[in-house]
Amino acid sequence: MNGLPMDLIVSAALFWIALGLVGLVAQKKPSFVRNAIFPLGALAGAIVAVSAFFSSGVETAVSFLGLPDLPFHLRLDSLSAFFLFILGSATFGISLYATGYFRNEEKHIGTLCLEYHVFLAAMTFVLLADDAFLFMVSWEAMALSSYFLVTTDHKIPEIRRAGFIYLLMAHVGAISILLYFGSMGGDYGFDAMRKTHLSGMQATFAFLLAFFGFGAKAGMLPLHVWLPEAHPAAPSPVSALMSGVMLKTAVYGLLRVLFDLLHMQVWWWGVVILATGLSTALFGAVFSAVQSDMKRLLAYSSVENIGIIFVGIGLTVIFKAYAMNSLAALALVATLYHCLNHAFFKSLLFLCTGSVLHATGERNLGKLGGLIHKMPWVAWTALIGSLAIAGLPPLNGFVSEWLLLQAFLFTPGLPHSYLNMLIPVAAAALVLTGAAAGYVMVKFYGIIFLGQPREEKLREAKSSGKWERAGFLWLAAGCVLLGLVPFFVIDHLAGVSNFLVGASLENRDWLFLAPISSERASYSPLLFLIVTLSAIGLAFIAVRRFYHGRVRREIPWNCGYPVWNARMQDTSEGFGQPIRQIFDPFFKVGRELPSPFDSKPRYSAKTEDKFWYWIYIPFGRAAEYFAGLFGKIQQGRILVYLLYNFVTLIVLLLIVQ
């Protein structure tokens, strides 16, 4: 068994690359590319997930690829195995879905297929890399392939702009990561870095570089700006992959750096991560509440979830720095669990928006509605995803958020007076975020699927095909199962937490989830489900028994009006209005009010991110200004360039002397 998981995963990654090339060659036969290559890719994803699940211990290998004298080093340990499991299991569903989805993209299916599978392989190698060289190469391959995926419809200027912002941020982050590797003592192998002992200042510097770099990829505040641009621009399966899996590679990188490559953790690093994560989470939740583009809403929701994950990481660092290892394990397990959950429910929701987009051609929430009648499959699986992401029991989102809050409840035990006073406030803010996430999901689901169709064309919307349904079913089943049997997941995560923080959760009972002790708190999703179902059943029977039985069927949201139309429903702007009022200082709102004489009045409000005005636009202006200054020395005259050479030479000679 030893060595097999690694071989299987590497072969699956190489198989993906081969599939991509075959797809490119066979692009003249789009139906073959779709119906053969994408399901095979899904199969490879399943292989990755299964072999990562069954891998144990640490496996290392030296690849035959790479430069002469600089071979690629690979390593599969419990951390990378867990993230590979996320990658594989999410990919399985997404690739199945993509098989059906890309039937409308047959024009450039060849390049799409190549980029998609190279993207998957690159992410695999990011997770397997055991040296900075392979890590950076696959990191860049990941960024580039996803850039091309984002700009699939490159004829549209907004998409080109989104792609540019994404590429820019990806490279800013990559430079920072590269600098981090440079600051780790000079050797490029991760093994050498593990043995390097940096001094306090150097370690802090290295941490900040890594935090910035991985934070840019993850969408941490204020580096999140690419996310709400790139996710809506990409085709839906790609958004699902980027949001569900690619963001996790950044989380993986940060965890790898913090707990494996750096030999120490300082408590205030944890505070920095926690504070950033918390503001990211709040920001994301508030912004997703006011969006009226459904994919943009989900993108901001990804920002929020990344924030929650960062909060968990920050808490882990704080506990670890004070050598409270079992609590660190609790926070870490909550974080990792949330990564897995987010991969499932966010991918599911992005795929749902993809189907809605295909059926209606609309991304704007204000033009959707009532789709539950036309697209029941999409609607019901989206319901599961929405409930999960809102953190409602017994689905998976609840488990991880509950675990994280449990971890917060232990922070008063921290031996630092400010921390144990301030962190509970953070817990309160986290709960607020969770509530806002619930609000967002009510809006998302209610406006798209419930009520009346807001446009005439929605009445002809078609339901999804069978490949799409397979993808939905897999991801929705994941959301349910991960919620119902958390015991098995936590059991599996013991390996990771032992490896990273030197402790694991003691949870012996398969029915009750009790992270620290059963006296303190415990949760049993199965019992919850049984009680809920029986309560609903009893209520149903009671109603049937005691109700007089006269039923009148009416159109939803009719409210007894004799005249009604779809425009009387609550709109997405209207739904987000309270949040917009409360958090007014965060937004820059552009309103468009209808005139009183308009026969078909339309109200629209566009909220903009103030970070553009606070950071990016001034930064861009400064860059342009300095570039202009440098442009002045670029005269275009050969003689002047020669003069520069000459003067530089003389000055250097004088300095050397």
Added chain:
Amino acid sequence: MAGQYINLLASILLLLAFAMLSQRRIKSLINLFMIQGMTLVANTVVIASTTGQTHLYYSALLTLTLKVVILPWILYRMIRQLNVEWDVETLINIPSTMLVGIAIVIISFNLALPISHLAGTITRGTIGIAMACVLLSLLMMITRSKAISQVIGFLSMENGLFFAATSTTYGMPMVVELGVALDVLVGVLILGVFFFQIREKFESLDLKHLEKTEEE
């Protein structure tokens, strides 16, 4: 005795570098370049006979064929075909160029001082001059606007380098020297092709026509 010959030749070389700096006519520039080559040959022969380094004779022969015969011939032919034989360049302010040149010579001598202490050759006093020749040729390239004069400046820079090599270490290994010689020859031939192309495109060899290459 030999040391004095070498010093004489070195000072001639320096003088020639200044002469090139102030020369307006392209044809005279080529003449000066040829004389520079001859001085180099003489210098190499003197060093060879004093130190008994036989490979320097081959080197001298190579320099003679290449820099005194072939390159000037190519350049003459070129200016005749391009019809720039009697062209006069407008130079910017010769006296101030000269002053800059003098400053460069002083800097070079200062720079060369530590190297001369290290070198064990009889020619070690001339390293400063060699360096000055290189820098003066670069200066000449800067002050010229015609493509041909730039190439001549480039070639005379190579002469200075060659002189530096012979005076610090009694010349480079034969293989290196052959390689450099071939490079120079090929370089001049390629630049010749460029001249004709530039000429055809802009109907002039003045580099100011190339200034539109700046990014808009």
